[in-house]
Amino acid sequence: MKPINILLVEDNPGDILLARVAFEKSKYSVNIDVAMDGEEALDFLYKRGMFAEASTPDLILLDLNLPAISGSEVLADIKNDEELRVIPVIILTTSQAEWDIIRCYRLHANCFVNKPFGFESFDKVVQSIEDFWFNIVRLPVN
Amino acid sequence: MDLKMNEQVRILILEHEPDDIGLLHYELKKGALHYSATIVQERENYVQALKSYDPDIVLSDYVLPNFDGATAFYIKKEISPDVPFIIVSGTIGEENAVELIKSGVTDYVLKDKLFTVVPKITRALKESREYKEKKEQEKKLESYARELERSNKELEEFAYITSHDLQEPLRMVGSFLQLLQQRYKDKLDKEANEYIHYAVDGASRMKRLISDLLNYSRTNKEWLIEQVDISETIQEALKNLRASINECGAIIEFENMPTLRVDRSQMLQLFQNLIGNAIKFRKEGGQPFIKITAAKQDTEWLFSVEDNGIGIDQQYSEKVFVIFRKLHNQTKFEGTGIGLSIAKKIVERHGGRIWFESEPGKGTKFYFTLQSVNNETDQYTSRGR
Numbered sequence: 001m002k003p004i005n006i007l008l009v010e011d012n013p014g015d016i017l018l019a020r021v022a023f024e025k026s027k028y029s030v031n032i033d034v035a036m037d038g039e040e041a042l043d044f045l046y047k048r049g050m051f052a053e054a055s056t057p058d059l060i061l062l063d064l065n066l067p068a069i070s071g072s073e074v075l076a077d078i079k080n081d082e083e084l085r086v087i088p089v090i091i092l093t094t095s096q097a098e099w100d101i102i103r104c105y106r107l108h109a110n111c112f113v114n115k116p117f118g119f120e121s122f123d124k125v126v127q128s129i130e131d132f133w134f135n136i137v138r139l140p141v142n
Numbered sequence: 143m144d145l146k147m148n149e150q151v152r153i154l155i156l157e158h159e160p161d162d163i164g165l166l167h168y169e170l171k172k173g174a175l176h177y178s179a180t181i182v183q184e185r186e187n188y189v190q191a192l193k194s195y196d197p198d199i200v201l202s203d204y205v206l207p208n209f210d211g212a213t214a215f216y217i218k219k220e221i222s223p224d225v226p227f228i229i230v231s232g233t234i235g236e237e238n239a240v241e242l243i244k245s246g247v248t249d250y251v252l253k254d255k256l257f258t259v260v261p262k263i264t265r266a267l268k269e270s271r272e273y274k275e276k277k278e279q280e281k282k283l284e285s286y287a288r289e290l291e292r293s294n295k296e297l298e299e300f301a302y303i304t305s306h307d308l309q310e311p312l313r314m315v316g317s318f319l320q321l322l323q324q325r326y327k328d329k330l331d332k333e334a335n336e337y338i339h340y341a342v343d344g345a346s347r348m349k350r351l352i353s354d355l356l357n358y359s360r361t362n363k364e365w366l367i368e369q370v371d372i373s374e375t376i377q378e379a380l381k382n383l384r385a386s387i388n389e390c391g392a393i394i395e396f397e398n399m400p401t402l403r404v405d406r407s408q409m410l411q412l413f414q415n416l417i418g419n420a421i422k423f424r425k426e427g428g429q430p431f432i433k434i435t436a437a438k439q440d441t442e443w444l445f446s447v448e449d450n451g452i453g454i455d456q457q458y459s460e461k462v463f464v465i466f467r468k469l470h471n472q473t474k475f476e477g478t479g480i481g482l483s484i485a486k487k488i489v490e491r492h493g494g495r496i497w498f499e500s501e502p503g504k505g506t507k508f509y510f511t512l513q514s515v516n517n518e519t520d521q522y523t524s525r526g527r
Contacts, residue, residue: 014314119320
C-alpha cells in the first residue's frame with residue numbers, strides 16, 4: 001500500500017514528538033514531514049528551494065500559533081491555491097477562542113481540533129484522525 | 143471658602159482717566175484689600191501685562207480712547223480664560239451690561255457706586271478660585287477613571303494571555319509524564335510509578351486551575367445581552383448536570399421564572415455553578431433537594447437557590463466568593479474553588495448582589511438579585527485572541 005503523507009506544521013518539538021509517537025503504531029503506513037514554521041510549510045507545499053523533491057501531502061496538520069507567518073495565513077494561502085486547496089487541513093491548536101474557530105472555518109479549514117491535555121487523549125485524537133481521514137473518507141488521488 | 147485677605151491680589155487696571163484711577167485706589171484701600179496694581183491704557187500694554195503681570199483679576203473701563211472694554215474682555219478670554227473680568231464704567235447701560243455678562247464678563251461696577259468694587263472683587267475671586275478647584279478635581283477624577291480603566295483592561299488581558307500561554311508548557315509536562323507512565327510502567331518499580339502518579343495528578347490539577355482562570359477572566363470579555371427565559375436556562379443547566387443529578391437522585395424544583403435581558407451563557411454558568419454546588423456539597427449518603435425561587439422586588443428580581451446540604455459556616459460569608467478559595471480538602475470535595483467567584487462576578491456584572499444564609503448541617507440558601515440590562519453602552523461583544 002502506498003504510504004500516507006502527512007505534513008505536520010508545528011513549531012513545538014514536544015508536540016512533534018508526541019505526534020510521531022502517536023502515529024508510530026498506526027496500522028497504516030504513515031510518512032510524516034515536519035515544517036517548523038509557516039514559511040517552511042509554504043516552501044514545502046510549493047516545492048521551493050530545498051523542498052524541490054518534496055511529495056505533495058495527503059493531509060496537513062496545522063498549528064495556529066506559529067512564529068512569523070501564522071497558521072491562519074498558511075491556511076488562507078493553501079485554500080487560495082487551485083491545486084493545494086483539495087488537501088484536507090486539520091487545525092491542531094491549543095486555542096479555544098471562538099474567534100479562532102470561526103476564522104479557521106471561514107478560511108475553509110476542513111476541521112478544527114484542540115490539542116488535548118495528556119498523551120492518552122492525544123493518542124485518541126490521532127487514532128480518530130486516522131480512522132476518519134484514512135479509512136472512512138475518500139481522498140483525491142494526486 | 144473665604145478669600146485670604148492677607149494674600150496680595152494682583153489687579154490689572156485698564157483705565158485712562160487719572161481721576162478715576164485715584165478714586166479706584168481710594169475704594170480699594172478703603173475696602174481693606176491687600177493688593178498690587180498695574181495700570182495700562184493701550185491695547186499693546188494690556189496684552190503684555192496679561193502675559194507678564196499674570197493678574198488675579200482685571201478691572202476695565204468700558205470706553206477707552208482707542209480701545210474698548212468688550213474687546214479687552216475677548217483678548218483676556220484668549221490669553222487667561224479663567225481670570226475674572228470686571229467692567230468699571232460710568233456710561234455702560236443696563237442692557238449693555240446684561241449682554242456683556244451673558245458673553246462671560248464676570249461683573250460690572252458703576253462708577254457712581256464704586257463702593258461696591260471691593261465686595262465684587264472679593265466675590266469674583268472666590269468664585270474663580272472655587273471654579274478652578276472644581277475643574278482641577280474633575281480633571282483629577284477623570285484621570286483616575288482613565289487610569290483605572292486602563293489598568294483593569296491590562297489586568298484582564300494579562301490574566302487571559304497568561305492562562306492561555308501557561309497551558310502550552312503544562313501540556314508538555316502532562317503529556318510526557320503520561321507517555322512515560324504508559325510506556326515504562328513495567329520497567330519501573332512501585333515507588334517510581336507512585337512518583338509519576340503524583341506528578342501527573344499535579345499537572346492535571348494545574349491544568350484545571352489554569353483553564354478555570356481563563357474562564358474567570360473570560361467572564362469579563364464576551365458579553366451579549368438578549369431576552370433570556372430563565373426557566374429555559376435552568377433546564378439547560380440541569381441537562382449539563384445530568385450525570386451528577388442521576389448519581390445521587392437529586393430533586394430540583396423551580397417555578398415562575400422571569401424572562402430577563404441578560405447574557406445567556408453567563409446565566410447558564412451562574413445557575414449551573416449554584417445548582418452544581420448544591421449537589422456536590424450534599425450530606426454523605428443524602429438525597430439533595432434543591433428549590434429555586436424568583437420574586438419581583440421593585441425593579442429587580444430576587445432569586446434564591448436553597449439546598450439541604452452540609453451548609454456553610456457564616457464566618458466564611460466573604461471567603462467562599464474568593465477565587466480558588468476552598469473550605470474543604472481535595473480528597474473530600476474535588477474542584478478548584480472557582481465556581482462561586484465566577485457566580486459573583488456574573489451577578490455583579492449584571493448589576494446585582496449575591497449572598498447566602500446557612501446553617502451548618504442543615505443546608506444553604508443562596509440569594510442573588512438580577513435585573514434586565516438596559517444600558518446600551520453596556521451591550522457589547524468583545525473577543526479575546
